[in-house]
Amino acid sequence: MVDVEAGGIAADALKSFIERIERLEEEKKALADDIKDIYAEAKSTGFDPKIMRQIVRLRKMDENDRQEQEALLDVYTHALGMIRG
Numbered sequence: 001m002v003d004v005e006a007g008g009i010a011a012d013a014l015k016s017f018i019e020r021i022e023r024l025e026e027e028k029k030a031l032a033d034d035i036k037d038i039y040a041e042a043k044s045t046g047f048d049p050k051i052m053r054q055i056v057r058l059r060k061m062d063e064n065d066r067q068e069q070e071a072l073l074d075v076y077t078h079a080l081g082m083i084r085g
Contacts, residue, residue, distance in 0.1 A: 039053075
């Protein structure tokens with residue numbers, strides 16, 4: 001691959017980066033579609049996708065961060081008069 005300079009930019013290198021990004025964006029879209037399908041399948045069997053998304057988000061979190069977030073949620077809900085079981 002021979003780089004052609006255009007305004008100080010190596011065009012072939014730039015094109016290569018752009019094409020790699022585009023391929024990854026296509027893969028990301030395909031994965032997002034697959035995830036959407038799984039949530040739809042789970043919903044059709046009676047599971048709540050909204051709650052499943054929350055669980056996935058919580059499982060990604062560090063244990064200490066999650067506990068801190070839950071503690072703050074308790075403080076806020078009590079301060080607003082909302083009872084959290």
